[in-house]
Amino acid sequence: MTASLPGEREDEHSLAQGASPAAIHAALLPADREVFLAAYGAALDRARSMLHLAPVHELLEEWRRRAILQSDPAAFRRSVRRAAEFFSGEPVPDDEPFEVTRARAGM
Incomplete structure (x- = not known):
């Protein structure tokens, strides 16, 4: 004790x-x-x-x-994608590697 x-x-x-x-x-x-x-x-x-x-x-x-x-990895990926599009003002290409998208999102 x-x-x-x-x-x-x-x-x-x-x-x-x-x-x-x-x-x-x-x-x-x-x-x-x-x-x-x-x-x-x-x-x-x-x-x-x-x-x-x-x-x-x-x-x-x-x-x-x-x-x-x-x-929830799928929901996280969607959130990262939306954040990257918001911050960059451009759509994220479908073939962009996730880590690149994540860096653009600052996440």
């Missing part, structure tokens, strides 16, 4: 449901998993130097939102 600080329970944390690193990693598209792991490592390093978990929590929340968007 581990001791808790006053007002703190072991099962309490400030993360939203689905915001564990493992849950986020599993929900991301394969192309984003390594990017997430690198960003997570950097956030852990910042948290260690600051002695505060804020950088980790902020990163996890940002990537949790991305994982939610990517949880």
